[in-house]
Amino acid sequence: MLGAIVKRLGQMLFVMFGISVLVFLIFFATPGADPAARIAGRNASPETLAAVRKDFGFDRPLPVQYALMMNRLFVTQDLTSFVNRGWKVVPAVIDVAPVTLS
Numbered sequence: 001m002l003g004a005i006v007k008r009l010g011q012m013l014f015v016m017f018g019i020s021v022l023v024f025l026i027f028f029a030t031p032g033a034d035p036a037a038r039i040a041g042r043n044a045s046p047e048t049l050a051a052v053r054k055d056f057g058f059d060r061p062l063p064v065q066y067a068l069m070m071n072r073l074f075v076t077q078d079l080t081s082f083v084n085r086g087w088k089v090v091p092a093v094i095d096v097a098p099v100t101l102s
Contacts, residue, residue, distance in 0.1 A: 020070070021066065024062075024065075024066050024069065025062075028058075028062065028065060029062055034049075034058075035056070035058060036049050036052040036053045036056065036058050037049060039052050039056065040052045073089075073090065
């Protein structure tokens with residue numbers, strides 16, 4: 001019984017990791033989906049885009065970006081929304097989790 005639970009938890013972690021990588025690649029690695037352009041705005045200068053890329057780490061390789069995102073999400077819980085600047089994502093998800101789970 002305990003072995004089955006441990007096996008299922010291991011499978012769950014593997015699936016959650018796969019889903020997180022897939023979602024990351026969809027949002028950050030698809031052509032034309034430049035998050036720096038979304039943050040900086042439509043008519044941003046090349047200098048502004050470069051500054052945003054450096055500030056958010058978008059100038060680094062994708063595996064490093066993924067590791068930074070997971071670190072901000074799970075360790076520092078400092079993942080902020082790109083759309084609503086300054087809006088913390090983790091506390092908002094925790095606030096609505098009971099309703100979602102019910």
